[in-house]
Amino acid sequence: MNDKDLEIEYLKKIDLFQRYNKHYYDKDKPIVSDQKFDLLKKDIIDLENKYKFLKSEYSPTKSIGFKPSKNFQKVKHKVPMLSLGNAFNEEDLKNFEKLKKYIKLKKNMKTLFLKMVLY
Secondary structure (H helix, E strand, C coil), X not given: CCHHHHHHHHHHHHHHHHHHHXXXXXXXXXXXXXXXXXXXXXXXXXXXXXXXXXXXXXXXXXXCXXXXXXXXXXXXXXXXXXXXXXXXXXXHXXXXXXXXXXXXXXXXXXXXXXXXXXX
């Protein structure tokens, strides 16, 4: 594939990425699965890493999500919301488990400290 064809394919993916973002964040009506969205995002990033001339201000490496809908209500969670993010393999899952254990350890240490101080 020549550079022009690569650029056309890349820009189509960027356009699709923007469309998916708009439906998810602004319209609150996703049109693809999280898996399909994540794979598209990974594909765009892989193309950019392999072909340095491919650039867009709308790239997932240059932007964060999409402006959320005004219809979303803010919620404060008692326990931090954790996400597998873009877990694609076993190593990603192991890293997620390590993070969960670390947070639990910190929480348990805080509880232990409070018990020691209060009693």
